[in-house]
Amino acid sequence: MNLIILGAPGSGKGTQAQQLAERAGLRHISSGDLLREAIARKTELGQQVETIIEAGELVPDEVVLKLVMEALADSEGLNGWILDGYPRNPDQAEALEDVLSMNRQVVDAVVFLKVDADTIVERLLKRGRVDDTEDTIRTRLKVYEKETLPVLEFYELRYDVHEINGTMAIDEVADAIRELVDA
Ligand code: B4P
8 A cells, every 4th residue: 555644744744654654564754754864874965955954944856856766666575655744845746656657656545634733833842853943833834835735736636635634632643544544
């Protein structure tokens, strides 16, 4: 099963994707984690993206696409993958469609976690990652509305997008996703 999980920053994408991947034997591909790993390892790419992430802006499409393509290639032998944090704009969504059709892969389900802005700010301030300051969170939300919300429309035109209320407790959201995946 190949699944895309969409939602604003702090909507629970990473939290849910990690749990589901463990349970269903899927590869969890988080573009944010891949970028943070590159920063932690101080690679050239990591140094290139560090300040962009701290500012809450999107890193260049070609940089993320390369990382995601490597991760997709590394998923062979598993039961599939969950993409978390990618795509984040319509160009990334188009690029992903091209890569998948080249690899003869399909998207089996698209999940959208819906959460209001106040809940997001509250959650992320509590988490306290380096890009979780109030100013950066506000920038990330603006970028989300402008760049990433159109991705939802992109998928709604092509697939059944399953909207889930992401403000429920973590286990309740997980149950809702599980029901969907099992169906
Ligand atoms: P990401 O790593 O994707 O970070 P995120 O959007 O904040 O989501 P994350 O998955 O980490 O958090 P979650 O909602 O699970 O991106 C970081 C940055 O990397 C971006 O700003 C950008 O600069 C760059 N980037 C990444 N992908 C890119 C791309 N494709 N193109 C360009 N740039 C890219 O959880 C948040 C918190 O909420 C956690 O503390 C969690 O415990 C809590 N939580 C989750 N669910 C909850 C629930 N149901 N109830 C209560 N709390 C909950």
